[in-house]
Amino acid sequence: xxxxxxxxxxxxxxxxxxxxxxxxxxxxxxxxxxxxxxxxxxxxxxxxxxxxxxxxxxxxxxxxxxxxxxxxxxxxxxxxxxxxxxxxxxxxxxxxxxxxxxxxxxxxxxxxxxxxxxxxxxxxxxxxxxxxxxxxxxxxxxxxxxxxxxxxxxxxxxxxxxxxxxxxxxxxxxxxxxxxxxxxxxxxxxxxxxxxxxxxxxxxxxxxxxxxxxxxxxxxxxxxxxxxxxxxxxxxxxxxxxxxxxxxxxxxxxxxxxxxxxxxxxxxxxxxxxxxxxxxxxxxxxxxxxxxxxxxxxxxxxxxxxxxxxxxxxxxxxxxxxxxxxxxxxxxxxxxxxxxxxxxxxxxxxxxxxxxxxxxxxxxxxxxxxxxxxxxxxxxxxxxxxxxxxxxxxxxxxxxxxxxxxxxxxxxxxxxxxxxxxxxxxxxxxxxxxxxxxxxxxxxxxxxxxxxxxxxxxxxxxxxxxxx
Numbered sequence: 001x002x003x004x005x006x007x008x009x010x011x012x013x014x015x016x017x018x019x020x021x022x023x024x025x026x027x028x029x030x031x032x033x034x035x036x037x038x039x040x041x042x043x044x045x046x047x048x049x050x051x052x053x054x055x056x057x058x059x060x061x062x063x064x065x066x067x068x069x070x071x072x073x074x075x076x077x078x079x080x081x082x083x084x085x086x087x088x089x090x091x092x093x094x095x096x097x098x099x100x101x102x103x104x105x106x107x108x109x110x111x112x113x114x115x116x117x118x119x120x121x122x123x124x125x126x127x128x129x130x131x132x133x134x135x136x137x138x139x140x141x142x143x144x145x146x147x148x149x150x151x152x153x154x155x156x157x158x159x160x161x162x163x164x165x166x167x168x169x170x171x172x173x174x175x176x177x178x179x180x181x182x183x184x185x186x187x188x189x190x191x192x193x194x195x196x197x198x199x200x201x202x203x204x205x206x207x208x209x210x211x212x213x214x215x216x217x218x219x220x221x222x223x224x225x226x227x228x229x230x231x232x233x234x235x236x237x238x239x240x241x242x243x244x245x246x247x248x249x250x251x252x253x254x255x256x257x258x259x260x261x262x263x264x265x266x267x268x269x270x271x272x273x274x275x276x277x278x279x280x281x282x283x284x285x286x287x288x289x290x291x292x293x294x295x296x297x298x299x300x301x302x303x304x305x306x307x308x309x310x311x312x313x314x315x316x317x318x319x320x321x322x323x324x325x326x327x328x329x330x331x332x333x334x335x336x337x338x339x340x341x342x343x344x345x346x347x348x349x350x351x352x353x354x355x356x357x358x359x360x361x362x363x364x365x366x367x368x369x370x371x372x373x374x375x376x377x378x379x380x381x382x383x384x385x386x387x388x389x390x391x392x393x394x395x396x397x398x399x400x401x402x403x404x405x406x407x408x409x410x411x412x413x414x415x416x417x418x419x420x421x422x423x424x425x426x427x428x429x430x431x432x433x434x435x436x437x438x439x440x441x442x443x444x445x446x447x448x449x450x451x452x453x454x455x456x457x458x459x460x461x462x463x464x465x466x467x468x
Contacts, residue, residue: 010040132210134382181385287327359378
């Protein structure tokens with residue numbers, strides 16, 4: 001019998017690839033008729049090889065490297081051109097895949113940032129489905145901006161770093177311009193123009209899976225009803241909760257051993273994602289805020305890449321040179337500073353009672369899964385609007401900042417940080433109570449009878465109905 005083949009095309013960065021791999025596994029476990037091929041674009045920096053191990057139903061095909069001439073110094077500004085350059089490679093790879101008589105190509109499942117690949121799916125005469133690794137609310141935000149831009153002449157510049165508010169159907173509260181995703185103010189293909197393009201193309205898809213669940217984002221999901229958007233399937237939380245440490249076994253073991261010695265729910269965990277780093281002045285303010293709060297802490301502190309160099313942050317060789325004098329000595333009994341962090345394992349540990357987060361969507365879903373309250377400190381991309389949603393719409397986080405932007409020169413002072421930490425670690429707070437309730441719901445929605453389990457079933461029905 002022919003296998004029903006789906007081709008997955010993710011953005012090759014960990015925050016997109018990890019949930020893509022997990023949803024592929026879930027689909028093949030749920031319906032053994034599926035086999036899945038995941039195409040991996042060769043990103044010029046950062047290794048993802050450890051995630052790309054073949055199984056019986058899923059295989060990975062790494063595409064040849066592509067040269068992109070760009071003056072960009074971070075991953076974002078050249079992403080659109082990088083992905084467009086892969087289309088011929090994807091076409092050739094799909095041709096090779098479909099040469100086998102045992103394969104029945106059912107469709108492409110494409111990252112929302114890879115909508116150029118819809119053209120390749122069209123060439124093969126198969127439907128396209130999209131997968132959004134961000135929140136339903138932020139997806140609704142981009143769709144609404146595209147509508148306002150195309151049909152009502154919206155001028156986005158009016159909202160840059162502004163308190164001016166916009167009513168957006170996917171948010172319960174009006175959204176201030178200062179928390180708009182930073183990338184939409186960029187000029188060129190990776191700014192507003194690129195996102196408008198992706199939202200127009202999204203409307204051509206047969207369906208959109210979103211890494212969220214109805215009980216978490218009911219307002220946002222309901223906002224899609226009756227719109228021109230294809231069917232939306234909330235299938236989350238899609239998480240990799242395996243806690244293997246890979247090559248960092250020694251460091252991870254030391255971290256977990258330290259946590260084992262701390263009282264339950266006593267530790268603040270500070271971690272700012274794969275691109276999160278700060279200048280020396282901000283690092284010192286964080287240190288003073290931590291020290292004054294008196295709370296135990298585990299701080300993932302990483303060094304920014306050299307200016308003009310395209311790379312991810314790395315661990316410091318000498319951490320003392322960026323910290324206040326004597327800080328490590330004074331906090332030795334209550335704190336631990338680390339480089340890379342095994343985030344899932346840390347959040348799962350009973351000693352952790354609060355999470356100071358950059359508010360990447362995966363991190364927020366992990367915090368919900370483990371019931372750890374969040375203090376918001378967004379840095380880039382759509383993290384500001386995620387922070388706004390968590391604090392204002394959902395009540396699942398406290399605010400250190402919701403409008404911090406790594407490209408502004410603003411320094412969050414120690415007093416703001418100390419206050420945020422005290423609110424975060426309050427034992428009887430409403431945020432902690434709500435987070436505990438949402439944790440229980442997040443576990444129920446993915447099992448048989450749960451809303452996300454049912455939603456994935458509806459997606460499978462859609463795919464099987466639309467096979468050419």
